Amino acid sequence: MRPFAYERPGDAEGALATMVRPGAVYLAGGTNLVDLMKLGVSAPDVLVDLSHLPYRDIEALPSGGLHVGALVPNSDLATHPAVRAAYPALSQAVLAGASGQLRNRATVAGNLLQRTRCRYFQDVTKACNKRNPGSGCDAREGEHHDLAILGASPQCVATNPSDLAVALSIMDASVQYIGPHGSAEISVHDLFRRPGERPDRDTNLPGGALITGVVLPELPIAATSVYRKVRDRASFAFAAGSIAAAVDVREGVVHDARIAWGAVAHLPWRAWTAERALRGAPATADSFARAADEELAGARPLRDNGYKVPLLRNLTVEVLREMTS
């Protein structure tokens, strides 16, 4: 095996200090990182185990909303009464992912920072600009049935695999971290990014940043939010397409709507165009379909993933219809 150092700091200062060592990476639940190490995709020199850090609580904020510690296990997040009551899509999204065993182990921050499951990223014998910048992208002409239809670049068609991130996206959540210049906060919309010419960068976090928690603002519309995930088997599979949605209808007219799609892009895809089209429109299947079509006008499917276009359109119409009927 490849030798690596293992450190287990007791606090954030210790973690940040260790992270300056070359080749250091954080280890939280390890459900993704350890797999990638076995595959040779990730070869860290130092594992900075965060298991002795705090950040394990879910707390109500005085301003309303919740603060979720970075190391809260996914299963605790999904079953927390306040989460289920005020942000049901978040709970549903987490429960739609992985398996019970993995959710017990995986953390909130780890879930957000998990790497793409693109086959070519996971195979070190293949060209992948995300794993090995400049090597090319074997997925574009290869097995890409699961990959992106929106916001991709010639360099990368990977998708973000997180269900949690899709739900957070409609909740205007933000991520708190400690970076090189101290504590900071970044909106979940700015956390994730399109691949562009730098697909090796999954997020806009500065190097070495330590996520400490996620802030869920008070958001009345989220109380009836819904997450639905379509996949190739009933459980324990990544999405073929998914949706997180929240909608506020007053007297038959859409007052506000929030929609995000999963498994279609390098980031959880907030459907801003569709939302704009919906605001003020009658809450009918026609409006929902028109809004979805406007958003999907930008879709650029590859050879074998064109099915995602009707899938996301239909999912959007069906979910919004169920929520408003």
Next chain:
Amino acid sequence: MTTLRTPTNVGTAQPRLEAREKVTGQARYAVDHPLPGALYAWPVQSAFARGRVIDVDTTPALAVDGVLAVLWHGNAPRLEPAGDPTLLVLQSPDVAFHGQVVALVVATTLESAREGAEAVVVRAEIQPADTVLRADHPGLYEPATVNAGYVGRVEKGDFGAGFDAAEVRVDATYRTPTEHHNPMEPHATTAFWERGRLVVFDATQSSTTVRDTLAALFELPPQLVRVRNEHVGGGFGSKGMPRVNVVLAAMAARFMGRPVKLAFSRRMLFSLAGYRTPTIQRVRLGADRDGRLLALAHEAISQTSRLVEFTEQSAVVSRVLYNPPDHVSTHRVVALDVPPPTWMRAPGDCPGSFALESAMDELATAGNWDPVRLRIDNDAATEAGGLPFSSRHLVECLRHGADLFGWAGRDPRPAARREGRWLLGTGVASATFPAITWPSTATARATADDHFEVAVNAADIGTGARTVVRQIAADALRCDAHCVEIAVGDSAIGTAPVAGGSMGTSSWGWAVTKACRLLRERIEREHGGRVPPEGVAVSADTTADIAARDEYARHAFGAQFCALRVDPSTGEVRLDRMLGVFAAGRIINPTTARSQLLGGMTMGASMALMEQTVLDPRSGDFVTSDLASYHVAVNADIPRIDVEFVPEEDPHLNPMGSKGIGELGIVGAAAAVANAVHHASGIRVRSLPITPSALL
């Protein structure tokens, strides 16, 4: 004087004898056997599909702490041919498929071996590879015989004339993808040499075949090779023949003079342990106005590797299920730069029944006939070749199944039943699998305290073979089961056939029955019914008994029913329930039999809805080569499945009256699902699997 008991074991439900050992982790699989000084081996695989290895630079690997040796074709011990050229590993620079083993690293720890394997540098001359099966491939040819020795082509009557004259016709092409077995235990071996004798613990469905193959490869008399496989963690056909793991482990153990352990990783299984070939099958059916089949054509295409010819016998099922006057069934195969395909649960019948039984459903739709009725009306008394069936209760299975399932009054219209976002549908398909019995040996020994030791070289691959064989032995000995000690899984016991082809219980059971009856006779005749202090031992061989049987077409049959729902807006399919009704001779142990059929049906549902291995033609490798990307059904996918048996007595089989049940359950299951998807949604999917993308 012992009182002989009325036979009461066969036919009763009994739990597996080794169940406690397995669930407590005590059962030892191939690499679980502790051996002092054992080394670990890790293969290096080719990263290209066709070419020649020019040179292997072992220096960086040998520099890794703990690495003791790197074997490659430049320094590996020579092997003698042993049938399958795939097993001649590290003998030549030629590479015939992606993932072929080109070097082997041996080290003191597993971690060192693996790190060493990554450090090996293979210099090669890579040639363009041809890895995609297509119906117009110029290399397709018609082999004389196909897997299991069937003739490739059967023609009867005049298909063209019969089909042209038919009033109702179906002409459709069906496709099944590459599928992988994925047993829980990977292919794995512990090997050591002891004063010129070779001993291996191997994950195999046939220690007899592994023994004979190793003997040939290493030029040894078979009695100097011992292969043990007391517990095997599944195989589904992939462990039916020896794989390179056992050859490499034996070779490395001899080279190093120390025991060697080698276990494939999950990813290695995809290229080194066989798979089910993709198939392209054209089926044409013609019927008269009353739904009587007049003409049937089944033309199957599959792939093989350049190393060895293996032709999936997909069209053979059409020679068994129906027998119209005009028939043609053919096979074509093409050799590609791909790993060798192999047996996978119900080779031929499984993919073949997807095509044939989907086509029967299309015929029922075209003629506006009930699909159960159509099958009953086309029951056959003989195979297409003319042989009469030894027993056939397909109609009883269909009728009983239709009753249990609530088929009567089914609305035939597609896409006509809605429940919320779901469209509901039901489907049916027939199943059949050959009832094979092969020669086997067995021994039985009585001790003076009225105990018996019965040994047969069966392989218990999780099926309950050990348990079932004991039931058979106890009844043949006319004693209580607890008086019988059973030994299996050791080539030293004697020659016995593979745990494959659903022939295990019938073959081993016959030899055990014969040995036990001979033992009883000898105790009565030579010892006056009393076992002397030194005990009494006999051995039996069924070769002559099997050769003396009358010629019959021997097959098990069944009817598969499925109810499911389809969300037309997302393409999701959810199974609601499945029912399988089977006529498979005498059921020896209802508990383990039910597990076999339940497992087969589950695997068939999984095949229908999700299983497929995707090959990237640019590199010639399987890119979905782990259990995250190769989906098999999880609990949430599998609904209530009921398994029922139609009682069947068949005097033409074997002394137990048993037919094989390990593969029958998968046959027809995928067609029943696909037919139900059509009934629910109106969409006919002719290319598996039926994922959301297939329905949108």
